[in-house]
Amino acid sequence: MKAAKLHNLTGLIRKLSPAKIWNGIQLISGYYASRITKKPIQWGEPFSLSIEPTTACNLGCPECPSGLKQFSRPTGNLRMDLFQKIIDQVSKKLIYLTFYFQGEPFINKQFLKMVKYASDKGIFTSTSTNAHFISPKVADEIVESGLDRLIVSVDGTTQETYEMYRYHGTLDKVLEGTANVIEAKKRLKSNAPEIIFQFLVVKHNEHQIDDLHALAKKMGVDKVALKTAQIYDYKNGSPLLPSDQKYSRYKQNPDGTYSIKSKLHNHCWRLWHSAVVTWDGDIVPCCFDKDAKYKMGTLKDHTFQDIWYDKTYQNFRNSIIQSRQNIDICQNCTEGSKVWI
Numbered sequence: 001m002k003a004a005k006l007h008n009l010t011g012l013i014r015k016l017s018p019a020k021i022w023n024g025i026q027l028i029s030g031y032y033a034s035r036i037t038k039k040p041i042q043w044g045e046p047f048s049l050s051i052e053p054t055t056a057c058n059l060g061c062p063e064c065p066s067g068l069k070q071f072s073r074p075t076g077n078l079r080m081d082l083f084q085k086i087i088d089q090v091s092k093k094l095i096y097l098t099f100y101f102q103g104e105p106f107i108n109k110q111f112l113k114m115v116k117y118a119s120d121k122g123i124f125t126s127t128s129t130n131a132h133f134i135s136p137k138v139a140d141e142i143v144e145s146g147l148d149r150l151i152v153s154v155d156g157t158t159q160e161t162y163e164m165y166r167y168h169g170t171l172d173k174v175l176e177g178t179a180n181v182i183e184a185k186k187r188l189k190s191n192a193p194e195i196i197f198q199f200l201v202v203k204h205n206e207h208q209i210d211d212l213h214a215l216a217k218k219m220g221v222d223k224v225a226l227k228t229a230q231i232y233d234y235k236n237g238s239p240l241l242p243s244d245q246k247y248s249r250y251k252q253n254p255d256g257t258y259s260i261k262s263k264l265h266n267h268c269w270r271l272w273h274s275a276v277v278t279w280d281g282d283i284v285p286c287c288f289d290k291d292a293k294y295k296m297g298t299l300k301d302h303t304f305q306d307i308w309y310d311k312t313y314q315n316f317r318n319s320i321i322q323s324r325q326n327i328d329i330c331q332n333c334t335e336g337s338k339v340w341i
Contacts, residue, residue, distance in 0.1 A: 011148055015122045023047060023093040031272040040317035045093045045308060048274035050287060052101035053078050053108040055279055059130055060167035063232060065290050066102040072291045077108045078279040084117060086277060089304045091121040099127040101276055102290060106133040112145045119146030130169060134177030139184035150193040152178050155200045157211040164204045182220050196223045201247035202240040230332060234258050266324045271317050283307050285316060288329040
């Protein structure tokens with residue numbers, strides 16, 4: 001487990017270059033200059049990007065638009081030629097690439113070819129999966145693709161608990177898929193990908209957190225990550241809210257209603273260092289814009305750089321600086337207000 005974490009750290013460092021380091025300095029400088037001047041100043045290109053392989057999903061999770069099939073945008077799979085076009089435009093300055101926005105990445109048959117293409121360009125690659133499609137053959141392909149990080153959603157340590165959120169899911173398939181990757185890493189003598197069990201803490205599974213840690217250790221999983229649940233209609237509470245408040249994004253007010261714990265500042269680091277690309281080539285500002293309501297532009301007609309510096313993007317950054325609380329996708333956000341250097 002320590003070997004995988006060390007591999008990720010050293011691998012990330014090896015993928016840095018003078019151009020990427022200088023770009024990072026520019027991004028941080030522009031972000032803080034924007035906070036000071038109250039004007040959007042963008043001096044670099046994103047060093048982090050999320051690309052959506054697909055919007056399709058085999059599960060039906062209750063707080064997920066993909067699972068509920070409630071998108072206002074079309075469902076589809078990212079094409080390999082469009083993906084290559086995107087990577088060719090951003091690879092010189094991009095450090096970290098997440099293959100996830102909505103949907104289950106492994107539904108896209110070209111997914112691991114995309115990972116290999118990005119990895120060969122010197123980009124750190126990560127994905128999040130429900131692990132239902134990871135056969136021994138696919139596990140070998142995962143390792144051979146150069147994927148650096150594999151996040152596996154495990155929201156219960158028993159089938160009864162797991163399926164209370166992961167509708168139509170089978171825990172045994174999740175654990176089997178994870179075991180297949182662990183075995184493939186051993187057989188192919190690879191420390192990558194780092195495997196993370198991600199646990200969405202909700203009321204019905206919070207009692208299994210210790211069990212999850214024990215299961216991860218037994219299987220040889222590298223890390224456990226506990227995640228708070230995003231509730232769309234949280235004002236009047238939800239059966240999903242955990243009893244232990246440290247695992248909740250929300251707090252109960254004296255009048256019985258709920259509000260988000262974090263203060264909504266008029267700045268957001270995400271808008272300066274990252275972006276999201278949908279399966280059909282639209283660029284949106286962050287992962288909270290699940291329906292691509294705030295489309296900054298499309299890569300079908302423009303280059304990434306043209307969109308990144310265009311007035312549409314700058315106007316949206318300005319709206320964040322001036323009055324972030326008026327932007328609906330920001331009102332349920334617990335991230336974006338801090339920059340880690």
